[in-house]
Amino acid sequence: MNGFINLNKPAGFTSHDCVAKVRRFLNTKRVGHAGTLDPAATGVLPIALGRATRLLQYLRQDKAYQATIRLGITTATDDLEGEILTRQAVSDLTLESVRAQLPQFEGVIQQVPPNYSAIQVQGKRLYDLARSGQSIEVAARSVEVHKIEVLNWRSGDFPELELAIVCGPGTYIRAIARDLGAVLQTGATLAALIRTESSGFVLSDSVTIEELATQIQAGQFSPTSPEVALSHLPIVTLSAETAQRWCWGQKVATDEVLINLTNQHSAARFSHPSIVQIRHEDDRFLGIAQQVESFDNILLVPQMVFEPMQ
Incomplete structure (x- = not known):
């Protein structure tokens, strides 16, 4: 079987967990994925089957997210999964002051990846180095953010900003949250993340793990063809x-x-x-x-x- 699955990754699963489940469902070893999602994140995770695993590098590169950023808090992992480092109420913060800072995060920007990320340094993953207590200075990288749009604002002691973000490969939304908090001098962390588009696949057309299992058991599963996935x-x-x-x-x-x-x-x-x-x-x-x-x-x-x- 060769083709792609537009999987809606659930919270609490790693991308590797999802690949392992698909392998078991279809009883096949040749399964891969495009664009790793953090365990806490949900949304589009493109899965490749059979010979289509060799086509992953040719899929579209842009991604889109719906992100919720909580102001007034910083964490070790730049999301709510990590240890809280600082916490200060910022009830006087306004959407207007936040919105004024967003343009500097659009376009080609320099971004330092989070310490807890899958990037390799000296042959080891950053999150492994961070967990072992090693402090590694990571160089900033050029990434491209095509568009940031404000979707919602919830005021309070620890306000939450909901954004729609369209970006190129290698962009960390956690880093955008962290750096926005630094610019505002309030601190910030990523509270929730949904990937709404990846590699040309969109959330509205995705299937959950449960739906996929049901389709396979009923003999109704059919992967997305390479022709469709590579239509760009x-x-x-x-x-x-x-x-x-x-x-x-x-x-x-x-x-x-x-x-x-x-x-x-x-x-x-x-x-x-x-x-x-x-x-x-x-x-x-x-x-x-x-x-x-x-x-x-x-x-x-x-x-x-x-x-x-x-």
Whole structure:
């Protein structure tokens, strides 16, 4: 079985826990996921099955979240799962003063990952180093936040700000909460997080673990096809003979292409090098190619052959 599952991860489960459950449900070993979610977070966790695990790197990279930030509190983990470090009532804090600081967190920003994160330093995860009491200074990284929108504001001694955040890969929402509190000089931590979109999958189309188990038991489960998951990539269609050679690992020139199907991203075909999906003339998905300029032509270099041809 090859394809993807748009899983709605429940609170209290690690991403690895979800992968393990899918392995048991489907009795298959080749299962992977895109975009790790913290155990306390819920929402979209894309799961890949079979040969589709090799396609995870080609999925869309942007993500969207609904985050609740609690002001007046700082924690060791930058969320409510960690030890409280400071606590001060900030009942006089207003939404207007908070809103005025949000633009500095949009665009390409420098962000220091939380101490309790899965990033590796000297071959070890940061959260393992933090739990062992080691203090590691982590360099800031460039991340991109496309949009921040205020959804709700709940005043009080420890006000809560609810945000919709659209961002690129590698962005830590916990770090945004922490840094917003630092700018406001009130302290802040992430109180709740829902991922509403990831790798092109959206929360409204997701299935819970329970729903997935029911579908599988009833024989009604069908994974999302690679064609749907990779719909953001331009499509290059090859004739049967050319497709045969490409599937054998040979580079083929674009002047041998049968059809170039256009979509909203077709302009990417002219960006070198760029990634495209390869289709057979009968519309079967064959895999992923990179376009490489060579003299007066463009070569389609196989990157991942999904369906080898005999």
